[in-house]
Amino acid sequence: MTSKTAGAAFMEQGKKKFKTGVKWLAWSAVLASVSAGGWLVYVHQNRPPESAQQPVVTVERGNIETSINESGILELRGQQTLKSPAEGAVDRVLVRLGDRVKSGQPLIILRNPDRQTILINQQLQIEKQQLTLASNRQKVVEAEEKLKAAKRENQTNKQFQIQKQKLTLESNHQKFVEAEEDLKAEERKLQELEALDKRGFIAKNELRTQEEQVRRAKSAAGQAQLTVNTxxxxxxNLQIELQNTQQQTQNKIMEAQSALREAQLAVNTDIRELQRLQLELQKIQQQLQNNLLTAPINGKVLDIKVKDGEGVQVRTDMLTLGDPTEELVSLQLSTLNAAKVRVNQLARISVIGPNAESFQGRVQSLSPIATTSSGNESQSSSQQPGQATVSAKVRLNTPSGKLIPGSQVNVEIILQQRQNVVVLDTEAIVRSEEKPYVLVRDKQGKAQKKNITLGLEGLTNVEVTSGLRPGDQVVLPATDSKSEPGMPSVPEDNSTETKSE
Structure with a gap:
């Protein structure tokens, strides 16, 4: 076998081995896929259902409060329905719905012409009596002046004349005494001359001259005596005249005093009569006032129940008035709720219905006694006729200008409130044990049990005073099975957050 033939055989053998390896790898991949799919199915079928039903809430700071809800009737300050003070007919309605009126302003006039005539006649009688009184008072003044004049009547002149006469008498009496002394001296001298004459020691003409002196002295003494007697x-006479004058003056004083007493008596009588007439006038005016319905307060006309010419009975509803500068809500609290309410507590007022605008107010008054309603008063829907209730009033901080007087509104009275505290939804708390606890998600995503201390509890959330901090994530317990520590929680991106008020 050549080298080329050997090489080709070697390459063919390598290709066969490569194909065999690829097939083996392909089947291994299929088997691995089947095994992984089976394992996933197994895990999915056997994992705890709670892991899919355990959302997470994040602990935050917020406000929490407790409150009670009641319904009441909105009214304006001083709101009242004015009633007819007398029987008659409406002469004229002077205002219209929505008008602003001032205290004392006439609102409705009733008809009664006879009383107007009586009023005019009474006023004329009073004027006449006032003139009579003025005349008699003038008489009193005149009598007083006469009395003063009688007391001041000039008696000084007579007294001066008497004093002057006394001085004249005293002077003339002194002259008479001197004349008598002169007469005695002349008589002694004459006796001496007569003795000398008998003895012839003097001339006769000297004796006669002395005798003439004695006669002159006697004449002077006699004249002085006459003057003194006069x-x-x-x-x-002057003293008698003074006595007469004094008596006359006394008589005049008595007459003036008598006239003054009579004049004063007449004045007092006139005053009493005038007072009687004025009292009668007040009665007539009061009766006429009953024909005029006036505004007792500054306010706004809310309702007019009569019209011109309509007949009315005593205490017929005529007109409703209220002061829109202040809005109040009248409540009938159950005794249970009333025990929790205090004056000046915060309240929220709103129209009964969804998404209603809320207005701030405070509890203004709370009756110290409970009363049993007859069923006619405004009550909460939870209250039954005959149930004991406590009256209360809530005042809006600022008039809403939107709430309708006489309409029923919802009042939420805030009993307690905490601000900027750690709050948590009540559904996240487990209370099955002696101490409440929550399941906090740890760094590995597992739920760990943690005891907490609770504070103020609201309707949907609660204050946590210890055990949790803002930012902690709490696993909500599952509703269909018991949550246990160590269970995995849902991923963080599926968690929910608490709602803070």
Whole structure:
């Protein structure tokens, strides 16, 4: 065999061996595929079903709160239905629906012309009585002036004349005393001259001259005595005149006092009569006021229940009024809920229905006593007639301008609230043991049991005070089988997150 022949044979043998090897590899691949498929089917049929039903939630921070829900009736501040104060007919309605009115503004006029006539007559009587009173008061003033004049009547002149007369009398009496002294001196001198004359020691003309002096002294003394007597008589006359004047003055004073008392009595009588007439006028005005319905507050006309010319009875509903600057909700709380409510607690008010806008408010008042409703008052749907309830009012922080007075609204009163705390869905918590726990996914993706401490619990979530941190991933327990630690959880990209409020 040549070298070419040997080479060709060798190559042919190599090709056969290569084909045999390729076939073997192909069958090995088929067998491997079949084996892998069978293994996958086996794993799929025997893996725990929980791994496909165990989503993961991520722990986050959020707000949590507890609340109670009640329904109530929205009303405006001071909202009230004004009633007819008297029987009659509506003369004129002065306002329209939606009008803004001020306190004291007339709203509705009722008819009653007879009372208007009575009012005018009463006012005329009062004016007449006021004129009479003014006249009698003037008489009092005049009587007082007369009394003052009588008391001031000039008695000083008489008293001055008497004083002057006393001084004149005293002066003239002094002159009389001096005249008598002079007379006595002249008489003594005359006696001395007469003794000398008997003895012949003096001339006769000297004696006669002295006698003339004595006569003059006697005349002067007599004249002085006469003057004194005249002064005494004049003084007595003046004193009598003064007494008469004083009596006259006293009489005038008594007359003036009597006139003053009569005038004052007349004034007092007039005042009482005027007061009586004024009281009657007030009664008439009150009766007329019953014919005029006025606004007791600043507010808005919400409803008008009568029209012009319509007859009304006493306490007939006429008009509804309320102040839109403040909105309130009247509630009837069950005694169980009322025990949890406190004044100034936060509240959310909304129209009953889906996706309703919410308005902030606070509890304004809470009755200290429970009452039993008759079934006519507004109640929550869960309350039955005859059930004891507690009245409460919630005030909106700012008037909504959208809620309709008289409509039923939902009120959510916030009892407790925690902000920026670790929160977790309640469905993620296992409570089958003494202490609650959760299944936390570890780095290998397996669920590991971890005890936690709970705080404030809401409707769908709960505060976790210890055991978890924001970012931890908690496996939700399966509903159809018991979750156990060590079980694998779903991949991270299939996890869900908690909702924070």
């Amino acid at each position: 002064d005494i008589i004049e003084l007595q």
